[in-house]
Amino acid sequence: MTLSVIASRRRSNPEAPRSTLDCFVAALLAMTVILAAMSTPAHAAGPADLISQFRAKNGQGKVVMDAALNAIAQRQAAAMASKDILSHEAGGSFTARVAPAKASRAAENIAYGYPDFPNTLKQWINSPGHRANLLLKGASKIGVASVRSSASGRTYWAMVIAGGEDKPKPKPKAKQPAKPSAKLAAKSKAAAQPPATWGKLLPKPSAARDCTVRMLGLCI
Numbered sequence: 001m002t003l004s005v006i007a008s009r010r011r012s013n014p015e016a017p018r019s020t021l022d023c024f025v026a027a028l029l030a031m032t033v034i035l036a037a038m039s040t041p042a043h044a045a046g047p048a049d050l051i052s053q054f055r056a057k058n059g060q061g062k063v064v065m066d067a068a069l070n071a072i073a074q075r076q077a078a079a080m081a082s083k084d085i086l087s088h089e090a091g092g093s094f095t096a097r098v099a100p101a102k103a104s105r106a107a108e109n110i111a112y113g114y115p116d117f118p119n120t121l122k123q124w125i126n127s128p129g130h131r132a133n134l135l136l137k138g139a140s141k142i143g144v145a146s147v148r149s150s151a152s153g154r155t156y157w158a159m160v161i162a163g164g165e166d167k168p169k170p171k172p173k174a175k176q177p178a179k180p181s182a183k184l185a186a187k188s189k190a191a192a193q194p195p196a197t198w199g200k201l202l203p204k205p206s207a208a209r210d211c212t213v214r215m216l217g218l219c220i
Contacts, residue, residue: 047117047144047159051134054125060135068101069143069160076110076158081147084154086112103141104164107133111157117144120157139163 045053052062079091088094088108098106109130114120124130143160 047121048142050118050121051142051161054121055135055139058135060137061140063139063142063161066101066141066143066162069141069162070145071143072097072101073143073158073160074145074147076108076160077145077147077156080110080112080156080158081149081154084149084151086110086156098160098162101160101162102165103162105136105138106160106162107136107139108161109133109157109159112154114157115146115148115155117146117157120146124159133161136161136163 046065048063048065055061055063076088076091076097080086083090088110091097094106094108098108109124111120111123111130114123124134139161140163141161144157146155146157148155
């Protein structure tokens with residue numbers, strides 16, 4: 001009697017097993033989503049973040065991405081990829097290329113090989129010259145770009161780091177004419193006087209007087 005009642009209840013509520021299964025599947029899916037979110041970083045560190053972290057460990061300030069430097073780096077990477085050559089001169093002289101950034105100090109790192117920036121950065125950190133550029137004193141902005149060569153498949157990287165504003169040099173003040181010394185001024189003043197006339201140098205004639213007797217031009 002008891003068994004039949006139980007069987008009857010199961011037949012009268014056929015949705016009960018299905019609801020339990022749905023709850024289990026839903027819980028499993030929720031756990032999968034949570035685990036995936038935990039394994040994926042919320043924000044992948046970009047070139048500026050990675051370089052800033054390295055600089056902070058070595059007592060230097062933070063850098064941020066700069067549009068002008070990005071454009072300069074992009075042109076350099078494209079020039080190297082098109083010529084398939086690793087050279088600072090591929091896109092022209094560095095001084096001329098970096099001039100639009102109007103920075104008082106700047107440096108450039110280039111590389112090829114790795115398709116990702118973290119490994120490329122490691123190459124630069126392990127190279128004394130490139131490491132020094134990464135730690136450029138007073139730097140505050142960077143530009144990074146990479147271009148893949150269609151000929152060889154190499155990925156060429158260019159990084160430009162800079163800081164400070166290139167302020168125009170003040171124009172030198174016009175030199176004021178030196179004031180003449182008192183002695184020289186006296187000479188100049190004397191020279192400026194009109195020359196003495198002979199009339200002023202000759203003795204003045206004596207005042208005319210009446211003559212009693214005039215003989216041979218003598219007045220007696």
